[in-house]
Amino acid sequence: MEALVDIILLVFLVVIAIAIVRMTDLLAVVMLSGIYGLLSACFFVVLDAVDVAFTEASVGAGISGLLMLAAITMTGRKEAPKRHKPFLALFVVLVTGGMLIYGTMDMPYFGAADAPVHQHVAPRYIHDSMQEVGIPNIVTSVLGSYRAFDTLGEVAVIFTAGIGVLSLLRLPRLSKKPASNEATEAQMHERHMVVRIVSKTLIPFILLFALYVQFHGDFGPGGGFQAGVIFAAAIILYTMLFGLETAQKVFNPSLVQLLAAVGLLLYASVGVVSIINGANFLDYNVLADTSLDGQHIGILLIELGVGITVASVMLSIFFNFDARRQALHNNKKPKGEQDVSRTL
Template identity: 80%
Template sequence: METIVDIVLLTFLVVIAIAIVRTRDLLAVVMLTGIYGLLSASFFVVLDAVDVAFTEASVGAGISGLLMLTAITMTGRKEQSGRHKPFLALFVVLVTGGMLIYGTLDMPYFGAVDAPVHMHVAPRYIHDSMQEVGVPNIVTAVLGSYRAFDTLGEVAVIFTAGIGVLSLLALPRRSKQAKSDEATVEQMHERHMVLRIVSKALIPFILLFALYVQFHGDFGPGGGFQAGVIFAAAIILYTMLFGLDTAKRVFNQGLIRLLAAIGLLLYACVGVVSMLNGANFLDYDVLAEDPVAGQHLGILLIELGVGITVTSVMLIIFFSFAGRRQAQQKTAEHNGTEQQGEQDVSRTL
């Protein structure tokens, strides 16, 4: 039965992937991408990789779709047809792909019981992590302790991505919005009264669930990455229903940018404190008298840093795209008003 489920899920994934490549409606592509993420999460659940499934559901089917929807408001809904034939690029891709496949020929077969990862690495994590780290969730022990330096690199990549988007799409500060614009925005939101009322009831529970995922990652699926994405999704939902200007008044943009750096700095500082106490970088055993208690404290702090940085960076990316789109709309409206005024003057003369 499990084999049939695997075949069905993989078939759906292939079909949706082909549909994404062939579809030129970018809104449909975003929707299909979300479906692809949900199917991928289901496939990971079948493989008993619940933590990976949780991450895929929250990131691949959740926040990624929201960010892409914001992005296509700037690019337009329809993909432009290409007028050139990128044969050189296709050749490079084929050669690179062939080399990558050739490089995997010497690797052990997938699932082989005599593979080094199954003979040495996995048994160490499974049998010794509880005594060394004391965390029931082995995935959290691996990512937060054994692979803490690698996870620090992932957080640094996320922070760098946020800084890159902010650098490319940063907008200058503008004066207060005109009263007519506020009236227009308020009139627009009145048409979504049901959604606004329902969201007011749901957003607190979404934020509470994010906190649960953040601080329950030691015992079940979750952690800073998933919690940060869920927390950011709640704020983005608030922004989409109540308006960008309202959200910017509620959530200080300068504070969000500061928190993005503080989260990464908190993670790195845990490693520095470990070194100052005579241990290796990100060796939590020296953070408390009991090594296991030190591991718990270190994982708690670095996961908190991950959650803060991920939340802040997701919000930075969203507000940057949404703010750029809003500026484009205002510029277009202003230019249209000036052209209309010039036409009226011409008719008068």
């Protein structure tokens, strides 16, 4: 029965992937991408990779779709017509894919008991992590303690990506703020009254759930990555319903960008404190009187830094997308470029 579920999910994934490649309506592509992410999350749940499924559901089926929708408002809803046949690119992709598949022939079969990873690494994590780290969730133990330096690199990559996007999308400061159309805003408020009221009711619960995921990652699926995305998604929902100006009055963009750096610095500072206390970088055993208490404190702090950085980077990217969209709309786009902000 489990094999049948796996086959059905894989078939759906292949069909959706082919549909995404063939479609020219970018809005439909974004919708299908969200469905693809949701099905991938279901597939990971079947494989008992609940933490990975949680991340895929929040990122692949959640925040990624919102960011792509914001991008579509600037690029247009329809894909540009093809001016050439990409046979060379297709050939390179096929050759590269064939080489990668050929390279996996010498690897042990998936789940094989005699695979090297199952001889030393996996048994060590499974049998000794509770005594060494003291956290029931082995995934959190691996990511937050055993591989803490690698996770620091991932957070640095997210921060760097955010800096790159902000550099590309940043708008020059305007000396005079464009006047808003109060009549249009009032009309939008009346048109989406039910949606706004329901969303205002749900947003506090979404934020509360994000905090639960943030501080419950030691005992169940979750952690800073998932919590940061969920927290950012709630604020982005508020922005989409009430406008960028209203959201920026509540969440100052400069403060949000500062928090992105603060989260990364908090993570790295835990390692520096470990060195000052005579241990290795990101060795939490010296942060408290007992090694287990030190592990709990260290993982709590670095996960908090991850959550702050992820949420701040996601918000900064969306704020800049929305600000550039409004700037393009105010400057009146050329007739050849379709404005889909009304459609979305």
